Each structure stands twice: as structure tokens, then as C-alpha cells.
Amino acid sequence: MIKIKNLKKVYNSHKVLDILDIHINPGSIYTLIGKNGEGKSTLLNAILDLITIDEGLITINGKPVTKLTTIEKRNIGVLQDQLNLIEEVDAYTFLKYIAQIYKVPKEVIDKRIQDLLDLFFEDKNKSSLNQPILTYSTGMKKKIAFCAAVIHTPDLLILDEPFTGLDLVSANNLCLFLKKYINNERCIFISSHNINYIEKISTDIGILIDSKITFSGEYRQFITNQSLYDELLKWLNIDVEETQLNLDWL
Numbered sequence: 001m002i003k004i005k006n007l008k009k010v011y012n013s014h015k016v017l018d019i020l021d022i023h024i025n026p027g028s029i030y031t032l033i034g035k036n037g038e039g040k041s042t043l044l045n046a047i048l049d050l051i052t053i054d055e056g057l058i059t060i061n062g063k064p065v066t067k068l069t070t071i072e073k074r075n076i077g078v079l080q081d082q083l084n085l086i087e088e089v090d091a092y093t094f095l096k097y098i099a100q101i102y103k104v105p106k107e108v109i110d111k112r113i114q115d116l117l118d119l120f121f122e123d124k125n126k127s128s129l130n131q132p133i134l135t136y137s138t139g140m141k142k143k144i145a146f147c148a149a150v151i152h153t154p155d156l157l158i159l160d161e162p163f164t165g166l167d168l169v170s171a172n173n174l175c176l177f178l179k180k181y182i183n184n185e186r187c188i189f190i191s192s193h194n195i196n197y198i199e200k201i202s203t204d205i206g207i208l209i210d211s212k213i214t215f216s217g218e219y220r221q222f223i224t225n226q227s228l229y230d231e232l233l234k235w236l237n238i239d240v241e242e243t244q245l246n247l248d249w250l
């Protein structure tokens with residue numbers, strides 16, 4: 001579904017992305033892992049044709065992303081850092097508006113909104129949803145933005161750090177939703193610096209280090225290769241000891 005070839009992106013003479021090859025097939029949940037500032041959002045923005053790339057080619061279903069029509073772009077659901085909500089209205093009004101823009105059949109809109117709100121919000125929090133979105137907590141806003149990304153059931157979902165800001169119950173519900181969502185016609189691309197949820201949902205992973213993809217392939221293949229996994233933990237610095245911290249002044 002998504003193919004990336006020889007992609008280069010430079011910001012102010014700093015090479016952010018230098019990617020040879022990524023193939024993401026329908027049916028996969030592909031998680032791109034990288035530390036802060038490694039270029040994950042830049043790659044997502046490039047796939048969404050929101051930034052120009054310096055070299056290379058990105059295609060979705062065989063077509064360069066720069067040539068996708070508005071109708072083809074409607075088949076992509078996006079959750080970005082910037083949530084793009086209309087904060088003056090309540091969740092239901094906002095989601096109904098988004099569903100109408102995406103031409104979701106009238107007769108299914110209410111059920112979809114209800115099911116999504118039931119999944120992500122406990123009954124005791126439901127009354128807060130009648131207030132304008134600007135009064136919502138960070139996690140509530142994130143969940144509404146996610147609902148808006150999926151309400152029209154696009155074949156491609158692109159999610160930038162979907163777990164950040166969610167409580168454990170909501171994060172778990174999100175995993176359940178994504179596992180139910182994926183099928184042979186759909187593809188989910190996630191960027192994350194949180195490896196805790198990867199094993200729960202990912203069929204495939206990509207590891208972005210120093211602008212390059214050092215591994216891209218099946219999660220199962222990655223996890224059975226102990227040296228690759230050890231390398232990842234070392235790179236993430238997860239095993240750093242308290243004595244190694246240079247914080248004598250604390």
C-alpha cells in the first residue's frame with residue numbers, strides 16, 4: 001500500500017531522513033519507532049504530502065502521493081500532533097460534522113459516533129462531552145481526534161504518537177480497536193517512541209536511527225533476532241544505571 005524509495009529530507013543542511021526502502025503491505029499495522037527528533041513526524045508529513053521532499057518517491061497504492069486526488073486523500077485517516085479539532089463545539093457536533101464532510105451515510109453516523117464514544121469514554125465522563133471541546137482534558141481531545149480520523153473507515157490510517165496522553169484503559173481500548181479495524185484491504189501506519197504497545201498490535205516495525213531505517217520488516221522476525229532486540233534496547237538507553245547519571249547537583 002505504501003512504498004518509499006530513496007527518500008531524502010534536509011532541514012537547514014541537517015539531513016533528517018535518508019531512507020532507502022520501506023514497503024508497507026495491506027493488512028499490516030506498521031509501527032515506526034524512533035527517539036524524539038529522529039524524524040518520525042517528518043516522515044508522516046512526507047507520506048501525507050504536507051511537506052516537500054528533497055529526493056525520492058513515496059507512493060500509496062502505486063500512485064505518487066503528490067498526485068493523489070481529493071477523493072483518494074479521503075481514504076486516509078490522520079491523527080497528528082496538531083489535533084485539528086473545532087474546539088467551540090461539543091464532541092457529538094464535531095464528529096457529526098466530520099462524518100458529513102467525509103460523506104458517511106446519514107443512517108449510520110449516529111451509531112458510529114455512539115460506539116466510538118462508548119469505547120473511549122466511561123459513563124461518568126459522558127456529561128463532560130456535552131461541553132465545548134476546549135474544556136476537555138488533553139487525553140479527551142486526543143480521543144476525539146482519533147474518533148474523527150476513523151469515523152469514515154478509511155483504508156489507510158496514519159497515526160502520530162496515538163498513545164501519548166492516553167490513560168492505560170484508553171490505550172488498551174485503542175489497541176483493541178486497531179486490531180479489530182485492520183483487515184486485508186486496510187493498513188495502519190503508527191509513529192511512536194513508546195515501545196510498550198508495539199508488541200500488542202504491530203505486525204511490522206521500522207526503526208529510525210540517525211535519519212536511516214536500520215530495520216523494516218515483520219515484528220516476529222525482529223523479536224526472534226536477539227541481537228537486533230538488544231541493539232534496540234541499547235540505542236533506547238533503557239538499561240542506563242542511576243549511577244551513570246551526571247546529576248550530582250540533585
Ligand SMILES: Nc1ncnc2c1ncn2[C@@H]1O[C@H](COP(=O)(O)OP(=O)(O)OP(=O)(O)O)[C@@H](O)[C@H]1O
Nearest residue numbers: 011012016034035036037038039040041042043193
Ligand atoms: N519545519 C522544520 N524546520 C526545520 N527543522 C525541522 C522542521 N521540522 C522538523 N525539523 C527538525 O527535524 C528533526 C526531526 O523532527 P520530527 O518532528 O520529525 O521528529 P520526531 O521523531 O517526530 O520527534 P518527536 O518524537 O519528538 O515527535 C528535528 O531535528 C527537528 O528539529
